[in-house]
Amino acid sequence: MKHFYNAAAKILAPAIDMEVAEVEGLLLLPPKPEMGDIGFPCFSLAKKLRNAPPKIASEVIEKLEVTEPFSEINPVGPYINFVLSQKALTEASVSAALKDNWGESEEGKEKTVVIDYSSPNIAKPLGVHHIRSTMLGAALSRLYKATGWNVVTVNHLGDWGTNFGQLMVAYQAAVEAGENPATDIDSQLKLYVKYHDLKEANPTLEDEARNWFKKLEDKDEQATRLWTIFRDESIKGLEKLYTRLNVSFDHYTGESFYNDKMEDTANRISEKGILKESQGALVVDLEDSADIKEPCLIRKSDGATTYATRDLSAAEYRFNEYHFTKSLYVVANQQELHFRQVFSVLDRMGYDWAKGCEHIKFGMLSFGAGVFGEERTTGSTRKGNVIFLEDVLNKSVEKAREIISENARDEEVKADIDKLSEAVGVGAIVFTEFMQRRNKDVVFTWDKALNMQGESGPYLQYTHARLSSVIKKAGIDTTNSDLTKLTSRLERNVMLKIGDFPTIVSVSTKENEPSMIAEYLLDLCSEFNRMYADKKNHQIITDDKELSAARVQLVEATRKTLAKGLDLLGLYAPQRM
């Protein structure tokens, strides 16, 4: 437990004539818990003391006084290993976990972080790949909240572009044919498909679509009215899914929001004297920066602004509006160069806050063999290689329902089956997002998405249900329980894991890596289940009242930690299943 590294370093430092901070940096976790809880390798002392590391270890230990929070300090080969006292261990795990605000901190006190995530193009339903930015961003916003930050979430919708012209063409065609076309998000996709069919027969429609978009840009009343309908309906459709995913946003300020702000931004860049003409376009030259060669395009040769200009506007707006310390962009790593350029331009504009901007990039999602043919494929709406997120969720919920009804052990579960299968089915899908570090590319396969055993969301949820059930059955008053009874190896292992939770929350926030929470929860559950399964020695409800009370406390501390972790990831923690 990192929590005690400083205490160990303080004991050790004077004995080996080193700075506390230096010693602390060398401390590590022994590979097996029975070796000790904190280890110090003596190799680096060998030269200074002209002695063999194992000898150093045993000699240094003679000089140490064993005090709280440790009960033993042992030489193990070339290592000096500290063992946490029962008191320290139970206080930093079980007792701490049962207090309010477990795992939370005030690291981000009075600081604001803006998180831009999900940010889909509207006018078509979310595809599976959208789950990456969406769940990553949602988890990050919860992590930052838990560490005391003021969080502002933004969905930077792709709500502007020539594709709206295309929709309007298809819509008008339907109206002229005497139909009354629907405008919900699924129908919008149909209009999009219909446009492409119509265009096949009549290529001039392309000009017509451009025309419609031009009208929209010129604030034509009819075009604006249609666009507003499409946008509102899209958001309505998106929110249906966001609700299922337990995701929400403070603002839907999409691309269209910056239409009237980009001119000013472009002018400011020009005023800074960093804008130059190149091949007919206006760019900011970045050649002198370390690893960006390509210039950032601010105005195309026809004078129009670009998406870099738009993101620059958005960055300025966000700072002026929220005065952020950090501004995160949870966007696929394909856009790495783009963001490096944008951040570099902000820096050149003299904005001190530019260094708070960070691209939280993640790997791309492709489809494994068997999803679309025998080859691995990338998603493409045009080729029909799309899997809609909603379909994936529904399929998973269906499977969860089957498993739950097979296993249902009481009437309460049966009565609750709609809610439970939704929670578990969606949980399974959401959890797949956190199964690997975010930078890894992900290959979607149905098997993996629908897995409900082993390392999976349902495994965590199942464990939570199990713990809840034991606590309920025990019905023990734990107010005066004696935690010194929890001394077995397996119990200590669970407590050590519990005690790691605050550190994990803190580190995964700093690294912008929610998958660390997922990994931690799997470890926690596996550690707990190992103890739980050893019924001979670790029966929770026993005749020994005091022991039972202590164990129930341990179960509750585990359950609470698990529930908190699941909540951070956006998974529901069921009482039974």
Next chain:
RNA sequence: GCGCUCGUAGCUCAGCUGGAUAGAGCACAAGAUUUCUAAUCUUGCGGUCACAGGUUCGAAUCCUGUCGGGCGUGCCA
């Protein structure tokens, strides 16, 4: 070509600010339930940590090079 990134068990991944015998899940084989939820647990099988050099008392981890995959590389966003 250049930039970013990845390469660890048959598959999917941890471990990477250097430390103890490289760990999980899936798959495969065997086992555990009269008692707190078997969506669980135990055991076994499985490794030239892509390759080659280097630095170091010590390298999966740091450095250099090579090979292989992904993404990007100015008027789509």
